[in-house]
Amino acid sequence: MNVATVNRDLSAQKNLERALRQLAENLERRVEERTFELAEVNKWLVAETVKRAQSDFRFQQLQNEFLHAARITAAGQMAATLATKISQPLTAIVNSVNAAKRLLTNGGPSIYLPRKKPLLKLAEQLYGQAKSSAASANSSARVKRKDE
Secondary structure: OOOOOOOOOOHHHHHHHHHHHHHHHHHHHHHHHHHHHHOOOOOOOHHHHHEEEHHHHHHHHHHHHHHHHHHHHHHHHHHOEEEEEEHHHHHHHHHHHHHHHHHHOOOOOOOOOHHHHHHHHHHHHHHHHHHHHHHHHHOOOOOOOOOO
């Protein structure tokens, strides 16, 4: 009977299998570490995105408030200019009517008016209306602030 025996050295193959197993375990560990790192970075990115969205929203609010303030300021300047343009002639009217009242009351050297009382009454009414209009024009020029 012929019996053949094969004697092979398997230690090299076993060493390769051990090294391969070790590499697989190292790779698995590195994948887990990297996955954890990526999850942390992803959380940070989400938080940054939320912060940026909040900052953008706040920026929009501030920009809108600034534009509103600019419009109110322009309107206030226009109102002040208009009030001045109206107030000056009204003041002149008040002064003229006041002078006419004094002239009628004191009676100048050459003034003879048989209907002096109705003219004085009319001058008094003109004076009151012009004075009231001038006060209204001046008070309308003042623009209130947003928090008032």
